[in-house]
């Protein structure tokens with residue numbers, strides 16, 4: 001049977017950008033024989049409006065069964081006053097938690113045509129293609145004890161950085177597996193100079209590396225890593241790091257490449273019985289209420305998220321390359337949504353015109 005793909009468009013610009021992904025999926029079905037069993041469901045505010053909860057148990061069960069989940073975005077001002085447990089974001093958090101998605105993949109890829117959008121000089125970022133692997137389910141955001149406690153005559157706020165060997169090992173394995181499909185280099189970042197969790201992290205990553213002799217492993221203190229990311233980002237291929245450092249380093253890397261409308265992501269979990277990892281693909285951006293409903297959203301982040309699904313869930317790196325090359329081509333030809341405008345005299349494309357332009361480039365590929 002065909003691999004299954006669960007689509008959760010969500011709120012705001014989510015459904016708008018997802019409509020363009022549907023065109024791309026249809027193209028691959030019609031032209032490259034890639035058939036998926038696609039189903040669509042509600043998440044976030046849209047699910048709350050229909051069911052009174054940001055993710056129904058039925059949708060959660062479908063996500064657990066799917067070979068891959070592709071999500072648009074959740075949230076919006078309409079839901080700001082809802083109870084914490086009913087907020088749209090809780091739907092997304094429930095997916096991540098119950099699917100146990102421990103490995104968060106954030107590529108920072110600079111399309112040459114957009115190098116001017118980088119916060120850095122063009123020659124530092126042109127051709128940049130790195131991947132940050134952030135451990136997503138443990139570390140200081142989850143470790144116990146945590147809380148605000150009385151201590152003498154004042155209060156103390158406590159969070160605990162805590163990593164087990166198995167948590168480090170599975171994150172490391174996912175980074176090495178990824179590196180095998182890319183430039184075969186992993187740089188692991190922690191602070192082993194001042195943190196015991198960092199010492200253990202370095203030790204376990206080094207041990208797992210023995211299973212991947214083809215991959216070159218290096219270690220770097222995370223503060224130096226932040227500096228190197230801005231100084232000379234092209235020295236990296238895959239960066240492996242923990243939840244806290246990954247949060248910061250991936251936001252930093254994102255700005256190397258320019259618009260939020262261009263950034264995809266993947267969150268992977270343990271392999272299912274068919275060998276595919278549990279997987280959720282989503283653009284980094286949110287529901288963009290300021291432009292929702294106007295046909296202005298850039299669909300590329302969501303389309304690139306589908307390219308990641310082709311590569312990491314459906315083992316089809318060649319078709320993922322084809323899709324990324326089509327995007328590279330339309331950008332080189334000057335196609336721009338409003339968020340990518342800088343040059344004068346360029347008329348922005350609408351969301352659906354950008355989708356159609358990419359389909360046309362696929363037809364020429």
Ligand code: NAI
Nearest residue numbers: 073074075076260261285286287288289290291297298339
């Ligand atoms: P946002 O990412 O939605 O928007 C930030 C800015 O970037 C806005 O000016 C927006 O117009 C622009 N932008 C974002 N994506 C774009 C695209 N594809 N094309 C063109 N321009 C784009 O972040 P914001 O404004 O902080 O949050 C808005 C809502 O989204 C909130 O409810 C927030 O909670 C939610 N959110 C959801 C996320 C998710 O679903 N994963 C992630 C971040 C925020």
Ligand code: MG
Nearest residue numbers: 246247248251
């Ligand atoms: Mg962050």
